[in-house]
Amino acid sequence: MSFLSVENIHHVYFTPAASTLAIEDISLSAEEGEFISFLGPSGCGKTTLLSIIAGLIKPTEGQTLLEGEVYHPSKKQDIGYMLQQDYLFPWKTIRENILLGLKLGKNEKASAEISALKLLNDIGLPQVEDQFPNQLSGGMRQRVALVRTLATNPKLLLLDEPFSALDYVTKLKLEDLVFTTLKRFNKTAVLVTHDIGEAIAMSDRIYLFAAKPGRLYKTYQVPQELRSLPPFESRNHPLYTDLFQTIWKEFETIEEPGAKH
Numbered sequence: 001m002s003f004l005s006v007e008n009i010h011h012v013y014f015t016p017a018a019s020t021l022a023i024e025d026i027s028l029s030a031e032e033g034e035f036i037s038f039l040g041p042s043g044c045g046k047t048t049l050l051s052i053i054a055g056l057i058k059p060t061e062g063q064t065l066l067e068g069e070v071y072h073p074s075k076k077q078d079i080g081y082m083l084q085q086d087y088l089f090p091w092k093t094i095r096e097n098i099l100l101g102l103k104l105g106k107n108e109k110a111s112a113e114i115s116a117l118k119l120l121n122d123i124g125l126p127q128v129e130d131q132f133p134n135q136l137s138g139g140m141r142q143r144v145a146l147v148r149t150l151a152t153n154p155k156l157l158l159l160d161e162p163f164s165a166l167d168y169v170t171k172l173k174l175e176d177l178v179f180t181t182l183k184r185f186n187k188t189a190v191l192v193t194h195d196i197g198e199a200i201a202m203s204d205r206i207y208l209f210a211a212k213p214g215r216l217y218k219t220y221q222v223p224q225e226l227r228s229l230p231p232f233e234s235r236n237h238p239l240y241t242d243l244f245q246t247i248w249k250e251f252e253t254i255e256e257p258g259a260k261h
């Protein structure tokens with residue numbers, strides 16, 4: 001049994017005017033501590049699938065299992081979902097934003113607060129807890145959002161293009177930070193990205209999707225030599241370039257209409 005199993009997911013969006021087959025027959029899995037990526041062109045159903053795994057959307061067909069169990073609202077804290085935009089509440093301080101998701105008793109809350117503030121410090125943001133989001137840069141806010149996602153100690157992290165709004169240098173730094181933080185806590189994570197290099201540098205396995213309808217096109221196991229390296233070092237390894245070229249060529253075929261596996 002895998003830690004995360006996605007089994008034969010189909011999803012159709014119905015609107016009064018039309019129905020859209022967003023994703024068709026997707027099955028995949030992740031073991032505990034693995035980092036997997038969903039890579040693919042716009043509209044191939046990456047966010048839809050992430051929302052299904054998070055329990056926010058009920059799929060038309062199929063099921064997802066976390067540790068062998070279907071999602072139940074009481075297990076909400078098991079899954080941390082970090083969205084593309086940071087969604088910090090502007091009227092709340094950084095401390096209040098970070099502690100927002102914690103629904104615990106008084107004592108547990110105090111110790112969770114200590115570890116969340118320590119993580120904020122580890123992530124390079126000491127002494128910001130009493131500031132407001134608009135006093136921080138975009139990269140700083142993304143780091144706060146990451147701490148907030150980790151503060152509830154979820155078993156599974158879902159990251160929907162968390163770096164896409166950042167400048168290149170900040171993005172590379174945050175990739176390393178997220179990678180090392182997740183490895184340190186042995187977290188299982190799913191990253192959604194358009195960026196082939198980011199998927200290779202961060203993941204153990206890459207699921208490449210095609211669009212119209214959204215479906216799984218190919219799966220790439222990232223070589224062990226790259227998996228053990230932090231993303232910045234991975235990008236300098238010759239095997240990185242080889243895999244980049246392979247996926248790049250596939251990407252071109254996917255973007256042609258009617259591409260079949």
Ligand SMILES: Nc1ncnc2c1ncn2[C@@H]1O[C@H](COP(=O)(O)OP(=O)(O)OP(=O)(O)O)[C@@H](O)[C@H]1O
Pocket residue numbers: 013014015020021022040041042043044045046047048049214
């Ligand atoms: N709420 C919705 N109602 C109707 N159709 C939707 C809805 N959300 C998404 N879709 C459609 O489902 C398909 C998949 O969308 P989704 O947002 O999952 O793609 P994506 O891979 O995340 O794209 P992007 O990379 O642009 O974020 C698209 O055709 C989209 O138009």
Ligand SMILES: [Mg+2]
Pocket residue numbers: 046047048
């Ligand atoms: Mg999306």
